Amino acid sequence: MEQSFYDAVYDVVRLIPKGRVTSYGAIAKSIGAGGSARMVGYAMNHAQEADPPVPAHRVVNSSGLLTGKFHFATPTLMQEMLEQEGIQVKEDKVQNFKKLFWDPLQEI
DNA sequence: GGATTGACGTGTC
DNA sequence: AGACACGCCAATC
Numbered sequence: 007m008e009q010s011f012y013d014a015v016y017d018v019v020r021l022i023p024k025g026r027v028t029s030y031g032a033i034a035k036s037i038g039a040g041g042s043a044r045m046v047g048y049a050m051n052h053a054q055e056a057d058p059p060v061p062a063h064r065v066v067n068s069s070g071l072l073t074g075k076f077h078f079a080t081p082t083l084m085q086e087m088l089e090q091e092g093i094q095v096k097e098d099k100v101q102n103f104k105k106l107f108w109d110p111l112q113e114i
Numbered sequence: 115g116g117a118t119t120g121a122c123g124t125g126t127c
Numbered sequence: 128a129g130a131c132a133c134g135c136c137a138a139t140c
Contacts, residue, residue: 011137030122034135042136047121049138067122074121 011039015049016056018110022064025091026108027100029068036110051077063087070103 014037022028030046039045046065053060054077063084067073075084075098085095094101 039136041123041134043122044120044135045137050121062121065121077121
């Protein structure tokens with residue numbers, strides 16, 4: 007079966023550099039999905055079972071909020087991972103999000 | 115195959 | 128400033 011919408015999302019997310027984050031909308035645009043930001047998040051749900059694994063913890067919503075943290079093994083895992091990469095997270099929000107934001111369109 | 119859903123985004127009240 | 132509403136679009140049931 008052909009690569010589906012998911013594979014495109016996975017590929018972009020895997021391109022996110024360590025210590026950086028991006029938003030669902032940005033990914034959606036990069037794959038040509040436009041305003042289908044929801045689809046990106048939907049794909050990320052499967053990302054847990056995707057192989058190779060996708061750094062979904064580097065993907066947050068446009069506000070820098072860790073909206074999908076509850077979809078990880080543990081709700082705190084996402085924050086832990088981000089902090090490991092040097093990203094400051096407070097109240098489930100990525101601090102300095104604007105600076106840490108990585109736009110896939112700039113890479114692709 | 116129609117209806118529902120969803121890790122979102124932007125705007126409005 | 129916080130809460131609510133609508134829009135997008137593909138996958139799943």
